[in-house]
Each structure stands twice: as structure tokens, then as C-alpha cells.
Amino acid sequence: MTTIGQLGIKRIYVVYTLVTIVLLCLLSLLGMFDRLDLFFLDRAFNLRGPQEPNSAVAVVAISQEDFERGAPRWPWPRSVMARLIDQLAEERPAVIAIDIQYGRKTSTETLLTRENFDEIRPYVYQALAGVKLEIQSPDGLRVIGPGNDAFDKIVLGSASAEAQDQELADAVGRAVDMGVPVILSAQTVSGMGVRGLSQPYDALLESAGGSIGLVGVRTDDDGVLRRYIPYGLDADGNLVYGLAIEAVARYLDATLPSTILPGGDVPIGSDTVIAINDGSFQVNFPGPPGTHLTVNAGDLLDGRIGNSETLTGKIVFVGVSDPSAEDLVATPFSGSERMAGVEFHASAASTILNDAQISTTPRYQVLFIIFVMVLVAVVLGRFMRPAIGILGAVVAAAGLLVVWSVSFSLWDYALPVAGPLVALVIGYSIAIADRVRIEQLNILQARSMLSRYLPNGVVKELLNDPVAAQLGAKRAEVTILFADIRGFTAISEKLEPEVVVGMLNEYLTVMTEIIFKHEGTIDKFEGDAILAFFGAPQAHDDDPERAVRTALEMRSQLDGLQDRWQELTKTSLKIGIGINCGAVMVGNIGSERRMDYTVIGDAVNLAARLQELTKEHDAPILISGEVASRLNGAASTRFIGKTEIRGRENAVDLYEVSELEMVTLTASELVSDL
Incomplete structure (x- = not known):
């Protein structure tokens, strides 16, 4: 089927595609897909499942279980915390990192x-x-x-307050003297144009040798904690590292740099580098809350920890896991169970020690993936069959998700899939919408074009049945009508070409309406000759009768036209019509670029021969015996006899049709209705 404005449509579609790519890339640059990527990141954690945390990391938690056993409510007296530090130091951990702030006495x-x-x-x-x-x-x-x-x-x-403060400071000092570094918590503060650091009170800080680590956190827009703040600045502009980073550096006996470019990576010794992105790094959580080796503080105080829970040689993070401390955070793994902040620091330390930092795709690569996915969607939606296109889109989306899941599970690579998936869906939707728009335009054009040659039934079938519009034919039983004006060629030679064309157009217009009226199909015009058939694509039980009715009405309307043409032709015009029925091949025959809906077969040839015999027998309408046998007495026929037809073995019965009850329109009425 010929389409309209192919070049213009292609240009419009290219513009649509480019605009889609630009808009999607702009949305990606503006971070519109970031929250959806966070959702996919959480799903990636859960699909991968829990992993073994680093064995060098442990947690001592002041838990709800401790309070249920009769321990003092939180906050614990510092004298109790002093005993906890003493007891912990006896376990000979490599580092003690305290996630509890003691900023004032x-x-x-x-x-x-x-x-x-x-x-x-x-x-x-x-x-x-x-x-x-x-x-x-x-x-x-x-x-x-x-x-x-x-x-x-x-x-x-x-002086009991000072005594308690001093007890805690002395306990920390004793741990340091035993060769166990103790890192205290600090937090950056800002307000009223002033930036500073909330540090432990002087005696405690002095006993720890000034070792502090930041414990501030920054949640994502959805309230989930995923990223770790690596460093900050104190009031004097000095670098202060995060608690986990400081603890790992002490564990590895490595020195942290005193200066770092803003947003720069953090080297820990010569072998470990923490890649910083957007001022933080992604924590690769080994699992949900409780994944790390965790010892209840009460058990440690009472000496109830077993050998399997030894803390010797480990980085031990000390903090509160009881909800009353309000230090619980949502993580990708936590679900309804929130994780204690102290275990978040432990997870960050495991990430560093396991060299399991999550890699992310640079923004420019994400834009390239979006570009590719839009092109894939265009090809699938615009140039593939709908079934193949949908299947291809599903396969493309599934393939992207498989790569996303495998890359995270095996290589800790977080592929941003939200933007590419949205690009695939939107690109495919736009392609389908444009395809539907073009098909609707083509249908309108085809309907307008085909309705000039075919009755509405044929047009409807061709437009509704894509197969019907393809090359190929099928066997069908049809009734063929062949009509020709006798002597028209000789008359046309005497007239001006413009006059001949006008007469032909008027004649063919009237005859076309008659054929369409009886739901016949026009095969072709050859000068003043008309080939039509009944029974395809829509078949009726009375197709032979329809053909005969059409023939009688055509003869009658030619008489009406003759009254108008008399002055031009100076002679009377007669029509010859031959009708036959039989099995033929009917369908689209030709090439992909040019095809005709036509009939081919011996029955067609016989109809043409019958039309030629009308002049010999002086009968305007001749039908074969096969047609006469199917009229069931609906028409007045006269048997003329048998006649030999060249190329046929058996003689053919000839019948003349003279009368059929019918209602006719005059030629002028038919023309005025157009």
C-alpha cells in the first residue's frame, strides 16, 4: 500500500527521536531518575542477599536486652561506661571506636x-x-x-560529676596505655555563619590522644542512609575523618593525609583508596542489622562473652542499638527493622577493608546508554512487527536488568537502570504512537484511493486484513462481467480527444456506481471496456443474479446517456455484456510496489469471449449455461444454442437475458448523485 509523504514523515520522526533523546538526557542531568535508581539499588542489595562481613570488624551494642536485664536506662553513667571500656580493653581489640558523643561534662x-x-x-x-x-x-x-x-x-x-568524667577519661587512658587506640566521636556543627566541631570534653579528648572521628550522617531524599561522609573540617580548617575511616587507618597502621582537594579521594596507606563521589562514598552493606559480630554491652560487663565472640585484634565499634537512643537508621537492607548507627559505621569499615566499594557509572556514560536505548526502542517500535517489537522491548528491558543484577552481585557495580528503562519505555511508546499515526494517515489515504475503484466492502476488507493487502491470490467462486461499447473506437476517432475523455469519464462513472450498487468489484478499465466480478472479496449466494441485474441496469443507463451524446456521436451506441461464473484465482497480483486486485482464470476468458459473441448474436447480454442455472428463474432468458469456444473442448451453452424485475435510476440521477 502506498504511503503518504514518506520523506516528510521520516523527517518528523527523526525530530521526535532527537527531541526525546535530548529531553531524557536533560532529565537525567537534573537528577530526575536518581530516586528511582536508589530504589533499584535497594533491590540489588536484597537480590544479592547478605554476605560475610569483614571478620576484623565487630560491634559492642548497648541494647534493649541490656535494659531488660536491669541495666541503667540510657544514658548510662560515665562510670559505667568507664567499666565497659576497661572490660573491652581487656579483650585486646585492635581499635576501639566509640559512636557515643561526650561533648560536655x-x-x-x-x-x-x-x-x-x-x-x-x-x-x-x-x-x-x-x-x-x-x-x-x-x-x-x-x-x-x-x-x-x-x-x-x-x-x-x-565533685561527683567531675569524678565520673574523670573515671571515663582514665578508662580511655588505660586502654591507650595498653596499646589499644580509642577513637572518640565528633560532629561538625554550623549555624549563624559559624562552622565548628562538637568534640569530647577536654579530659576525655586528652586521654584519647586527640583521636576523634566524625559520626555525622546524610540520608538520601527517600530517608534511607546509604552513603558515608568521609571527612569534614573543624573550626580551624583542619581535616577530620569519619569514624570508620579513622578506625581502619589505625587498624592498618596507616597515616591519613592532612590535606585533600575538595571532593578528592582518600588514600589509606599505599594500598587502599576510598573513591569519593559527590562528597561521600556508597556503603556496601554486607547485610541487614545484626550481620556483624555483635556483643551486648551487658554481657561484656558481666564477662558473659564466649570464645566464638572474641574481640581480640578487631576494630570494635561501641554504640547504642536501643530505640530510646534515637540512633536507628533505615538502610537498603533494613526494611521494617532499622539499623543502629553504630553498625552503619561498622558496615562502612567492612566496605573499606573488603575493598568492596560500589562503583557507579559516570554521568556521560548514562547519557550514552539512554541514547542507545532510545535508538533500540525506535527500531523495535517503528520498524518491527508489533509482536516482534513488544518481544524485543521486553527482551531489551530484561537484558538490561540482568546486566544490572549480575554486575552488582559479582562486581559491586551499580548500573543506573532507571534512566535507560524510562528511555526504552518512552522511546517505544513514542515509536508506537507515531506508527499508529502514520498507519491512520495511510488508511485514510488508502480508503480515499481504493474507494474510487472498489466498493466499500472490498475497501473495508483490505484495510482491516493486512494479509489481504499483501501479494498473493486464493481460489474463489465468482461471477465475471465483461462489458464493452460496440464501435466506440471508430466513433472516438472522429471526435476530439477531450470530447472522448469526457464521454468515457461520464460513462465509466455511471457504470461504476451501478457495479458498486450491487456490491461488485471493478477489476479494470480498458478504454470503454469494463471487467468486474461478484463474489470476492465478499461472497453472496445470489452473485450470479447480482451480475445479471448489473448488466441490465448498465444497458438501461447507456440508453439514457445516448440521448445526451446523440449530437456528438450522430449514431446509436450499443453495449455488449458477457457473464460467466466459475473458479478463479483472486487477489493482489503484481509487485510490492505495484499490484492490482484482480481475477485470473479460464472463467474470465470465457466471459470475455461471451462479450465478443454479443455482436454476432445481436444480443446485448449473453450468459453461460452455468450462470443461467443459478438464476433460479429470477430472469427471463432465451437459450440461443451451443457454441464452440476456441481453446475449450466442450461447447458452451449460450443464453440471452432479456428481462429482470428491478428498480433503476436514470443516468442523469446517477450523475447528479456523484
């Missing part, structure tokens, strides 16, 4: 609680004895409230 309000009374009892008794007051129980402290003279004399005078 203990307040008296914190000390003056029922839970802490046992810790401060000696100091209170000492103070009470000095002022000759008597106290029978912790409830007696209610007579001594913060802010009054008695409180200041007893509690502040006892």
Missing part, C-alpha cells in the same frame, strides 16, 4: 536520679556528714533540689 541533673544514686552514694554521704544532715534513702534527696544552697553544698561540693 556530666551535669548534676543527670547525676541526681534514682538509677545513679548508687554511683554517687559515697559522695553524698561525705557531703551530708560535713553539714551534719541525715538521709535515710534516695528519696531523701527530694529535700535537696537543684538550684538551692543545700544542693550546691552537697552535690557540687562533692
Whole structure:
């Protein structure tokens, strides 16, 4: 089928494709697919499943289980934390990294609680004895409230707060003296135009030898914590590294650089480099909460840890996992169970030690993949059959997802698939939409073109059945009508060509309407000759009768036309019509570029011979015996006799049709209706 404006359509489609590529690339550059990529990243973690964490990393967690066993509520007194550090140091870990901030000294309000009374009892008794007051129980402290003279004399005078602070500092110092580095927590703060660092109180910081690590976190837009902040600056502009990085450096006995270019990578010694992207690095979580070796702080204090949980030679992160501390974070693995912040630092350390940093695709490569996926979608949607196109799109999407999953599981490579998948879907949708638009335009053009030659039934079948519009023919039983104006050639030689063309157009217009009226199909015009057939593509039980009705009406309408042509022709015109029925091959015959819907077969040749015999027998309409036998008495026929037809073995019965009950329109009415 010929299409319209092929060059223009191709140009428009190229523009559509280029605009789609530019828009998708722009959306990618603006980060519009980033959140969807985060969703896919989380799915990649879960598809890969948990992995073995680095065996050199462990966690000591102050957990809900400890509180249920009767441990003091959080925050623990620093004297208790001092005992925890002492006990932990006895296990000879390689490094102790404390994910608990001690940015200020203990307040008296914190000390003056029922839970802490046992810790401060000696100091209170000492103070009470000095002022000759008597106290029978912790409830007696209610007579001594913060802010009054008695409180200041007893509690502040006892120096119990300073004593607790010093106990913790001394415990850290003892661990350092035992050769166990202790790294304390710090956090960058900013506000009112001032940037600084929230550091441990002086005594504690001094006992740790000034070792601090940042514990600040930055969640993604969806509230999930995936990336680790590697470093920050203190108020003096000095580099301060993240707690996990500082711990790994101490474990590897490596020195961290004192200066780094903004956004630069972090080398740890000569063999390890942390690649920084957008000011952070992606943590390769080995699994959900509890994946790392975890020891309850209460068990450690009570000496209940077994040999299988030895902390010797490990980086031990100390922190709180109880929800009351509000230090739980959502991670790709956590789902409904959130991960303690201390284990997040442990996961970052495992990532570094395992050299398992997640690699990402540079933005320009993502743009190239988007470009390729749009082109794939164009080819599939625009140039492939719908079934193959859909299958190809599904295969392309599935292939991309397989590469995404395998690359992450085997090589820790996070391929951004959101943009390419969106590109495939949008590109394919636009291709299909444009294809439908073009097909609709072609259908309108084809309907307009074919309706000039075929009745509506044929046009409908050709447009609805793609196979019908392809090359090829099928066997069918049809009735063939062959009509010709006798002597028209001789008459046309006497007239001007313009007059002849006008007469032919008028004649063929009237005859076409008659044929279409009876749902016949016009095969071709050859000058004033008309070849039509009935029974294809739509067959009727009365196709022979339809052909005869058509012939009688054509003869009648020619008489009407003759009245108008009399002055031009100066003679009377007669029509000869031959009708035969039989099996023929009917369909599209020709080439891919040029084809005709036509009939071929011996039955067609016989109809043409019958038309030639009309002049010899002076009968305007001749039908074969086969046609006459199928009229069922619906027409008045006269048997003329048998006649020999060249090329046929048997003689053919000839019948003349003289009358058939019918309603006719005049030629002028037919012409006026056009």
C-alpha cells in the first residue's frame, strides 16, 4: 500500500527521536531518575542477599536486652561506661571506636536520679556528714533540689560529676596505655555563619590522644542512609575523618593525609583508596542489622562473652542499638527493622577493608546508554512487527536488568537502570504512537484511493486484513462481467480527444456506481471496456443474479446517456455484456510496489469471449449455461444454442437475458448523485 509523504514523515520522526533523546538526557542531568535508581539499588542489595562481613570488624551494642536485664536506662553513667571500656580493653581489640558523643561534662541533673544514686552514694554521704544532715534513702534527696544552697553544698561540693568524667577519661587512658587506640566521636556543627566541631570534653579528648572521628550522617531524599561522609573540617580548617575511616587507618597502621582537594579521594596507606563521589562514598552493606559480630554491652560487663565472640585484634565499634537512643537508621537492607548507627559505621569499615566499594557509572556514560536505548526502542517500535517489537522491548528491558543484577552481585557495580528503562519505555511508546499515526494517515489515504475503484466492502476488507493487502491470490467462486461499447473506437476517432475523455469519464462513472450498487468489484478499465466480478472479496449466494441485474441496469443507463451524446456521436451506441461464473484465482497480483486486485482464470476468458459473441448474436447480454442455472428463474432468458469456444473442448451453452424485475435510476440521477 502506498504511503503518504514518506520523506516528510521520516523527517518528523527523526525530530521526535532527537527531541526525546535530548529531553531524557536533560532529565537525567537534573537528577530526575536518581530516586528511582536508589530504589533499584535497594533491590540489588536484597537480590544479592547478605554476605560475610569483614571478620576484623565487630560491634559492642548497648541494647534493649541490656535494659531488660536491669541495666541503667540510657544514658548510662560515665562510670559505667568507664567499666565497659576497661572490660573491652581487656579483650585486646585492635581499635576501639566509640559512636557515643561526650561533648560536655556530666551535669548534676543527670547525676541526681534514682538509677545513679548508687554511683554517687559515697559522695553524698561525705557531703551530708560535713553539714551534719541525715538521709535515710534516695528519696531523701527530694529535700535537696537543684538550684538551692543545700544542693550546691552537697552535690557540687562533692565533685561527683567531675569524678565520673574523670573515671571515663582514665578508662580511655588505660586502654591507650595498653596499646589499644580509642577513637572518640565528633560532629561538625554550623549555624549563624559559624562552622565548628562538637568534640569530647577536654579530659576525655586528652586521654584519647586527640583521636576523634566524625559520626555525622546524610540520608538520601527517600530517608534511607546509604552513603558515608568521609571527612569534614573543624573550626580551624583542619581535616577530620569519619569514624570508620579513622578506625581502619589505625587498624592498618596507616597515616591519613592532612590535606585533600575538595571532593578528592582518600588514600589509606599505599594500598587502599576510598573513591569519593559527590562528597561521600556508597556503603556496601554486607547485610541487614545484626550481620556483624555483635556483643551486648551487658554481657561484656558481666564477662558473659564466649570464645566464638572474641574481640581480640578487631576494630570494635561501641554504640547504642536501643530505640530510646534515637540512633536507628533505615538502610537498603533494613526494611521494617532499622539499623543502629553504630553498625552503619561498622558496615562502612567492612566496605573499606573488603575493598568492596560500589562503583557507579559516570554521568556521560548514562547519557550514552539512554541514547542507545532510545535508538533500540525506535527500531523495535517503528520498524518491527508489533509482536516482534513488544518481544524485543521486553527482551531489551530484561537484558538490561540482568546486566544490572549480575554486575552488582559479582562486581559491586551499580548500573543506573532507571534512566535507560524510562528511555526504552518512552522511546517505544513514542515509536508506537507515531506508527499508529502514520498507519491512520495511510488508511485514510488508502480508503480515499481504493474507494474510487472498489466498493466499500472490498475497501473495508483490505484495510482491516493486512494479509489481504499483501501479494498473493486464493481460489474463489465468482461471477465475471465483461462489458464493452460496440464501435466506440471508430466513433472516438472522429471526435476530439477531450470530447472522448469526457464521454468515457461520464460513462465509466455511471457504470461504476451501478457495479458498486450491487456490491461488485471493478477489476479494470480498458478504454470503454469494463471487467468486474461478484463474489470476492465478499461472497453472496445470489452473485450470479447480482451480475445479471448489473448488466441490465448498465444497458438501461447507456440508453439514457445516448440521448445526451446523440449530437456528438450522430449514431446509436450499443453495449455488449458477457457473464460467466466459475473458479478463479483472486487477489493482489503484481509487485510490492505495484499490484492490482484482480481475477485470473479460464472463467474470465470465457466471459470475455461471451462479450465478443454479443455482436454476432445481436444480443446485448449473453450468459453461460452455468450462470443461467443459478438464476433460479429470477430472469427471463432465451437459450440461443451451443457454441464452440476456441481453446475449450466442450461447447458452451449460450443464453440471452432479456428481462429482470428491478428498480433503476436514470443516468442523469446517477450523475447528479456523484
